Amino acid sequence: MEQNLSCNIQDCGVQLTTHAVVTCPVCTQSLNASEVCEQLLQPSEEWKSVALSGLSPTVVMECAGRALGFWSYQMTNQISYQLRKHSKLKEYCAELQGEIENIWGQANQRIITLTTKIRDMEREEHSLKRQCEGLRLALESRSRELAQFQELYSKLKQRVLHGQAQEVPPSVLRSRTPIRAPGAAPESHNRTQPQLGRPTMPASVRTEIPNYFPASPGFPETQPRSEALVEWNTPEIPQRRH
Secondary structure, X not given: OOOOOEOOOOOOOOEOOOEEEEOOOOOOOOOOOOOOEEEEOOOOHHHHHHHOOOOOHHHHHHHHHHHHHHHHHHHHHHHHHXXXXXXXXXXXXXXXXXXXXXXXXXXXXXHHHHHHHHHHHHHHHHHHHHHXXXXXXXXXHHHHHHHHHHHHXXXXXXXXXXXXXXXXXXXXXXXXXXXXXXXXXXXXXXXXXXXXXXXXXXXXXXXXXXOOOOOOOOOOOOOOHHXXXXXXXXOOOOOOOO
């Protein structure tokens, strides 16, 4: 396959197919008008018949030799330029390939790290979900037990209070109320009057009342329930002045 010449200007490099201006391919010096000639790259048959007509074989061979030398020189420069350009592009591609492989390796390592982290987080999430579910079930169970205990405690408290109210005889309550004869003088103010609204009971009855209400969790127990009832039901002893 016949190779076409290219423009000597590196920024151009267009292949010449129809016509071309023969110039120096090395320097940019301005040439004389006689040194610059325009050639048809695809001459007609008539031009081929008359271009070298009348010239001696020596001149024809000399012209052909110079034309072949120019063609060879142009093609050599063109091939050298393409080889140099190919070498630079190859180095650039190798550098890009190294950078791409480096980025690819970092991306793969990052993907592996993130995948491992995601799996660990998924396992931790499943573990936390199981723990939360267990705590929720335990809380529901304890809440039901607490509600049952509170209901049972309220019923037991009402039952014990009702039983204590029935155990105290009415005669005991009446015995603590003083009876005055008609026309008798009121008691002296030196005595300390018992507080209103505090029923009293004999010591025999007070000491036999059991303690049905133990101390609740979270509340300090100051004294037993039976002693508190005894102290609450004990009448105050009046003090005499000397």
